[in-house]
Amino acid sequence: MANExxxxxxxxxxxxxxxxxxxxxxxxxxxxxxxNRDALARTVETGEAVYWSRSRKKLWHKGEESGHIQKVLEMRVDCDEDVVLLKIEQVGGIACHTGRHSCFYQKFDGAEWQAVDPVLQDPETIYTNAKKPA
Structure with missing residues (x-):
C-alpha cells in the first residue's frame, strides 16, 4: 500500500x-x-505543509490565502512517534497570521507576556479573505 x-x-x-x-x-x-492522515499525506505529495484546521474542520494548505507557504525540506517523527517535526523554508519569512516571522513572538518577562518580535507586515494587507486562518 502506498501510504503504509x-x-x-x-x-x-x-x-x-x-x-x-x-x-x-x-x-x-x-x-x-x-x-490528520490526509493532511500529512498531502504534505508529502505536494512538498508543502498542509494542516488540519480544528476551528474550520478542514484541510488548510499553509499560505493558501497569504502566499506564505511552507516548503517542506525534511520531515521527522519523535521517539514516541506521536509528534511530527517539519523542517521548512518559510516563503516570505512570515509564518504567523499576526504578520510576524514566528507564532512564538511573546516572551514571559517574569510578570507578564511581552511581544518581542516585530510585525513584518500588517495582517490586513496579507489576507485576501476577511477570515484569518487559525
Whole structure:
C-alpha cells in the first residue's frame, strides 16, 4: 500500500498528530499546528505543509490565502512517534497570521507576556479573505 508509512504515526483519539514547523535555515520554531492522515499525506505529495484546521474542520494548505507557504525540506517523527517535526523554508519569512516571522513572538518577562518580535507586515494587507486562518 502506498501510504503504509502513515501507520507508524501514533494518532490521538481524534485522528490528529501535533506538528512543529521549524525553519531549516535559522532553527526557529515558527509554528505549531495539527495534522490528520490526509493532511500529512498531502504534505508529502505536494512538498508543502498542509494542516488540519480544528476551528474550520478542514484541510488548510499553509499560505493558501497569504502566499506564505511552507516548503517542506525534511520531515521527522519523535521517539514516541506521536509528534511530527517539519523542517521548512518559510516563503516570505512570515509564518504567523499576526504578520510576524514566528507564532512564538511573546516572551514571559517574569510578570507578564511581552511581544518581542516585530510585525513584518500588517495582517490586513496579507489576507485576501476577511477570515484569518487559525
Amino acid at each position: 508509512w502513515l501507520k507508524k504515526v501514533r494518532w490521538d483519539e481524534n485522528g490528529l498528530v501535533p506538528v512543529i514547523a521549524q525553519e531549516a535555515s535559522s532553527g526557529d520554531v515558527v509554528m505549531f499546528a495539527w495534522m
